[in-house]
Amino acid sequence: MLPYLHCIINETLRLGSTGPIIPPHESSKECTVGGYNIPQGTMLLVNAFALYNDTKLWEDPDMFKPERFQGSGWEGERGGYKFIPFGLGRRQCPGEGLAMRLMALTLGTLIQCFEWRKAGEDRQADGVAANVQKTEDVALKVIFRPRETLAPSILSQL
Numbered sequence: 001m002l003p004y005l006h007c008i009i010n011e012t013l014r015l016g017s018t019g020p021i022i023p024p025h026e027s028s029k030e031c032t033v034g035g036y037n038i039p040q041g042t043m044l045l046v047n048a049f050a051l052y053n054d055t056k057l058w059e060d061p062d063m064f065k066p067e068r069f070q071g072s073g074w075e076g077e078r079g080g081y082k083f084i085p086f087g088l089g090r091r092q093c094p095g096e097g098l099a100m101r102l103m104a105l106t107l108g109t110l111i112q113c114f115e116w117r118k119a120g121e122d123r124q125a126d127g128v129a130a131n132v133q134k135t136e137d138v139a140l141k142v143i144f145r146p147r148e149t150l151a152p153s154i155l156s157q158l
């Protein structure tokens with residue numbers, strides 16, 4: 001359901017990953033990773049940030065393009081090891097199902113119930129203003145108001 005919404009969530013997890021470095025793991029026995037010999041008991045870190053910004057894996061990695069997750073049958077397809085926002089294997093995040101459902105429900109509800117636009121765009125500022133911290137330097141200022149079809153009684157009071 002709502003496949004494009006899931007693409008947006010995936011792309012947001014890729015570009016604005018909450019965990020750019022996957023928490024450390026320890027090798028339980030000697031192994032080889034990417035041609036490197038890893039002795040038993042070595043601390044291993046996966047640099048997810050590097051993975052998500054690798055031009056060999058992603059076209060225009062610094063661009064926000066939810067479409068890149070489309071067309072895989074199920075739009076939440078993770079594409080093997082190149083996209084691992086919840087880690088992998090036995091210590092993979094057990095909250096993934098809950099987190100993905102909650103993010104989709106929250107984002108879907110916000111889009112369905114409110115009209116959104118950037119502050120400073122031509123229409124009169126007649127909604128509620130909010131600052132969304134996009135990066136440390138640039139705050140995204142948005143105006144949102146309840147959609148007419150969903151909340152006519154609230155709108156008449158604004």
Ligand code: HEM
Nearest residue numbers: 018019022023085086087088091092093094095096098099
């Ligand atoms: C967008 C939301 C979330 C993200 C991006 C996320 C990401 C992660 C990542 C990357 C790991 C480490 C996996 C590894 O070591 O390979 C992890 C572990 C874990 N997460 Fe999440 N998580 C999210 C939400 C949640 C939620 C909602 C819960 C619980 C309700 C949860 C519970 C846990 C637990 C208990 C672990 C430790 C698992 C273990 O070490 O065996 N997470 N998460």
